[in-house]
Amino acid sequence: MVKTRTCIFISGKGSNLNNLIKKSRDYNFPININLVISNNPKAEGIKHAKKNSIPIFIVNTKKRNFENKILKILKEKRINFICLAGFMKIISRNFLLNFKKKIINVHPSLLPKFKGLNTFSRIIKNKEKKTGCTVHYVNEKLDSGNIIIQKFFYIKKNDNEKILKSKTQYLEYRAFPEAIIKVFRKN
Numbered sequence: 001m002v003k004t005r006t007c008i009f010i011s012g013k014g015s016n017l018n019n020l021i022k023k024s025r026d027y028n029f030p031i032n033i034n035l036v037i038s039n040n041p042k043a044e045g046i047k048h049a050k051k052n053s054i055p056i057f058i059v060n061t062k063k064r065n066f067e068n069k070i071l072k073i074l075k076e077k078r079i080n081f082i083c084l085a086g087f088m089k090i091i092s093r094n095f096l097l098n099f100k101k102k103i104i105n106v107h108p109s110l111l112p113k114f115k116g117l118n119t120f121s122r123i124i125k126n127k128e129k130k131t132g133c134t135v136h137y138v139n140e141k142l143d144s145g146n147i148i149i150q151k152f153f154y155i156k157k158n159d160n161e162k163i164l165k166s167k168t169q170y171l172e173y174r175a176f177p178e179a180i181i182k183v184f185r186k187n
């Protein structure tokens with residue numbers, strides 16, 4: 001099967017990146033990971049790219065033209081699809097126009113609830129009964145693009161932020177690959 005050349009954007013641990021790298025080895029999985037971009041030179045996730053000989057590009061998002069630099073390398077590497085996996089930076093409208101309907105993101109809540117940061121503390125504070133993760137298309141508004149897949153679990157009395165995060169990430173490792181398969185089935 002011809003796989004779509006994909007770039008994963010990260011900022012931190014990169015456990016979703018690692019999971020997607022593993023999935024991408026399946027013959028039938030629609031994407032290949034040809035580039036990893038990190039806005040954090042110390043991101044733990046970079047090691048997964050290195051271990052798998054995937055090119056890494058570190059971008060300094062404090063520089064004004066950083067998106068042009070990203071666009072240039074994406075072009076060089078002939079990237080056609082982007083997955084944001086814990087990328088903690090908002091992407092501009094202009095950038096999105098270059099990859100219309102081709103950028104997806106994973107978020108650790110049941111959107112439209114709890115957009116933005118500090119999701120787990122807000123979920124606990126709000127006494128939610130259930131939570132989960134969402135994979136969605138990226139548009140100009142924060143965590144607001146069309147939803148591709150959601151998975152949820154019921155919150156237990158003793159679930160603290162750490163437990164919620166680990167339960168949510170466990171669901172993300174299933175939701176993200178499933179969402180990618182769904183996106184490419186539609187095309």
Ligand code: GAR
Binds near residue numbers: 017086087108117169
């Ligand atoms: C993931 O849980 C993802 O949902 C979250 O960052 C984590 C990255 O984990 N993303 C956001 O909060 C975006 N708003 P990872 O680096 O281990 O894949």
